[in-house]
Amino acid sequence: MTLWTPTLDNDDLPIYRRIADALERDIRSGLLVDGSQLPTHRELARLLAITPVTVTRAYAEAAQRGLVASAAGRGTFVRGPRRDGALPATEIDLATNVVSVPLPTPSAAALQRALSTLGGSYIAAAGSERHRSAGAAWIGRRTDPARVFVTAGTQNALFLAFAAAARTDETVLCESVTYHGAKAIAQLLRIKLEPLPMDRYGILPDAFERAARGRNVKALFTTPSLQNPTGIVIPDKRRRDLAAAADKHGITIIEDDVCGFLLEEAPTPFATLLPDRTIFLTGLGKAISPALRVGYLVAPDALAPRVQSALAAATLFTSPIVAELAATWIEDGTAAKLAAQKRAEVARRTVLARRILGRRANSADLRSPNLWLEVPRRWTADTFADEARRRNVRVASASSFTVAGEVPRFVRISIAAPPTAGELESALHVLAAIDEERTETVV
Numbered sequence: 001m002t003l004w005t006p007t008l009d010n011d012d013l014p015i016y017r018r019i020a021d022a023l024e025r026d027i028r029s030g031l032l033v034d035g036s037q038l039p040t041h042r043e044l045a046r047l048l049a050i051t052p053v054t055v056t057r058a059y060a061e062a063a064q065r066g067l068v069a070s071a072a073g074r075g076t077f078v079r080g081p082r083r084d085g086a087l088p089a090t091e092i093d094l095a096t097n098v099v100s101v102p103l104p105t106p107s108a109a110a111l112q113r114a115l116s117t118l119g120g121s122y123i124a125a126a127g128s129e130r131h132r133s134a135g136a137a138w139i140g141r142r143t144d145p146a147r148v149f150v151t152a153g154t155q156n157a158l159f160l161a162f163a164a165a166a167r168t169d170e171t172v173l174c175e176s177v178t179y180h181g182a183k184a185i186a187q188l189l190r191i192k193l194e195p196l197p198m199d200r201y202g203i204l205p206d207a208f209e210r211a212a213r214g215r216n217v218k219a220l221f222t223t224p225s226l227q228n229p230t231g232i233v234i235p236d237k238r239r240r241d242l243a244a245a246a247d248k249h250g251i252t253i254i255e256d257d258v259c260g261f262l263l264e265e266a267p268t269p270f271a272t273l274l275p276d277r278t279i280f281l282t283g284l285g286k287a288i289s290p291a292l293r294v295g296y297l298v299a300p301d302a303l304a305p306r307v308q309s310a311l312a313a314a315t316l317f318t319s320p321i322v323a324e325l326a327a328t329w330i331e332d333g334t335a336a337k338l339a340a341q342k343r344a345e346v347a348r349r350t351v352l353a354r355r356i357l358g359r360r361a362n363s364a365d366l367r368s369p370n371l372w373l374e375v376p377r378r379w380t381a382d383t384f385a386d387e388a389r390r391r392n393v394r395v396a397s398a399s400s401f402t403v404a405g406e407v408p409r410f411v412r413i414s415i416a417a418p419p420t421a422g423e424l425e426s427a428l429h430v431l432a433a434i435d436e437e438r439t440e441t442v443v
Contacts, residue, residue, distance in 0.1 A: 004032065004039060005047050015050060019058035024067055027078060028421050036078040038068065065419045066090075079422070092418055092427040095394040097228060098290060099262075099342040099369050099416040123320055125312040126150060131320070134327035135296035138335065139282060141272060143298060149307055150318045153293035154258045154283030159185050159314065160297060161279040164306035165219035165252045166191045172254070173211055174221040175203055177401040177408065179228045179256070182221055192216070195403035202227065202234035205241040212249040219252040225266050226259040229401045229412035231368030236267040243273040250277075252303065257282040261339040262346060262367045276300045279307070284326055286369075287339050294318065294326040342416070343367065349415045349424055356428040360435065369416040375409050376435055385411055387434055393427045 006022035008015070026032045039047065041055040048055075059076050062068045070076045126132060127150025135150055136143040151157040158181065166172050168190045174182065176195040186193045196203045196211060203222065211217060220242070224234040234242075246253050255270045255278055271280035283295030299307045311317075329335045346369050353371055354361045361371055373395075375384040381398040388395050388411075396412040413431070418424045 004036075008048075015048075016054050016057035016061055019044075019048075019055070020061040020065065020067070023058075023062050024065065024420055024422075027067060032078045034078055037074075038076045038078065040075060066423045067420055091389075091392045091394060092423050093394050094413045094415070094417055094424075094427055095396040096417045097286070097370060097412075097414050099286060099346060100419050123317050125308055125317050127318060127323060128320065131318075131323040131327050134323075134330045138284075138330050139280070139296060139298065141269070147298050147301075147304070149297040149299065149311060150323050151281075151283070151295035151297055151311065152315050152318045153285055154256070154281060154295040155181050156293075156315060156318075157281035157283060157295040157297040158182060158254070158256060159189075160307050160310045161254045161281055161299075162186065162189055162191060162219075162221075163310040163314075164299065164303045165254055165279060167218075169216065171214060171217045172219045172221050173208065173217060173251075174403060175223075175227060175230075176403060176405075177229055177398060177410075178221065178403055179223060180400045182256075183401075183403065193221075193403050195405070198230070198232070200232065201238050202232050203238075203242060205238060205245060208242055209245045209249075212245055212251050217249070217251060219254055220246060221254040221256070222270075223256040223258070224270065225257055225263055226365065226368045226370075228259070229370055229396065229398070229410075230372040231365045231370050233263070233365060233367075234267065239267055239270060240273060243270055246270075246277055247274055252300075253278045255280045258286050259369065261287040262343050262369065264343065271298060276302070279303060284335065287342065288326075288329065288335055292322060292326055294323055346416050349421060352421060352425060353413070353415050353428055356425065356432055357435075360432075369414060371413040371415055373411050373413050373431075375411060377409070379409065381407055381409055381411055384409075384434065388431060391430050391434070393430045395431070 006019055006026070008018040008022055011018070023032070041052040041059070044055045045052040059068060059070070063070065067079060068076050069079050129145065131150045132148040133145040135148040136145040149160070151160060162172065162185050169192065171192045171194050172186060173194050173196055176198050183193060194211060196207050198204065202224065208220065224239060226233060243253070253270045253274060257269065257280060260266055260282060269280065271278045277300060279300070280298040281295060284292045297307065347366050350366045350368070360373060375381060385395050385397040398410040399407045401412070402408065415424055418427065
């Protein structure tokens with residue numbers, strides 16, 4: 001049996017969560033290795049002066065994260081990452097674009113304040129003054145709360161932006177590979193998406209300039225900071241060139257900043273460069289939790305009435321209970337703390353991915369939660385994704401993000417999705433093993 005006494009963080013999390021966190025930390029550091037037998041429930045309870053029931057909850061939490069496994073009559077053992085490309089026992093998700101860190105339990109005061117918003121009357125479609133002010137504070141840049149719309153998540157904000165910027169059969173330009181949720185919105189609204197070529201700095205300004213001359217082109221949809229799926233951050237000079245072209249041709253820019261919180265220092269937003277022609281949107285689903293369906297949209301005055309109408313028609317208003325909890329966490333610093341934790345976690349995992357995948361991950365931005373990985377020539381994006389799925393690892397094929405034309409030989413790997421770094425490491429070794437195999441594959 002391993003003589004392990006966890007060092008617990010001094011925070012407000014329940015003690016069972018702090019034990020599980022300490023266990024994950026010690027596995028990641030190498031202090032605990034694959035196969036190590038952990039202290040019994042009673043022994044660890046005695047060492048920490050807690051009840052065995054609490055230890056049981058801690059080990060159950062660790063098992064849920066994939067850190068440990070229990071054998072009847074034998075005890076609890078560490079499940080370290082596999083380095084031989086062997087199949088994980090259960091499927092590991094590298095397809096969902098989410099950054100996994102433990103979510104704090106709302107304080108009783110925060111919950112009470114959120115529940116106090118229950119009432120017998122409707123609120124304004126754009127949200128209450130307090131909730132709009134919280135959104136403005138989250139966005140920063142001295143954003144005017146009066147221009148903020150509180151939405152039911154970033155996807156809802158994107159729907160409102162498309163509905164406000166273009167009508168049926170009109171065209172919205174976008175990156176050649178783009179967020180699949182934007183493709184779904186355009187299809188639903190019968191708006192034409194037209195892809196623009198990209199290089200490692202994002203959309204090519206000359207291509208945008210040519211396409212913007214089209215009669216029915218109304219908007220450009222872009223994710224300039226940590227673009228999904230490529231992870232590209234458009235540099236400041238190119239943003240200024242694109243903004244100038246949009247202004248020249250009367251094009252609205254829809255700027256999706258959903259992962260902008262991962263950049264401590266980002267290039268100038270389009271919303272600053274071209275405020276009268278930019279619909280800016282962000283949210284808390286990535287920064288805090290997918291369960292916190294709150295987004296914020298800032299619209300230019302000319303498009304604000306259309307956003308207001310679309311919001312009222314689509315959702316009437318965002319749940320004030322959820323918006324209140326979001327406002328509380330923004331105001332008390334919880335949201336900023338979680339964003340900082342996620343930035344650090346993404347950076348750690350990118351280093352891990354580079355170590356395992358080598359040159360294949362060299363283009364990864366240390367701040368991106370996704371790797372845009374080129375697959376070997378013997379595979380297509382879909383067949384590589386299918387083979388990974390057969391080996392219990394899910395990745396997202398480029399076909400999900402391609403707007404038109406030939407699907408590039410890439411897959412998106414969401415390195416921040418697995419609950420633990422150990423699961424990520426196991427999954428990356430599986431992908432590396434697929435890449436290194438020299439067997440013939442029909443594509």
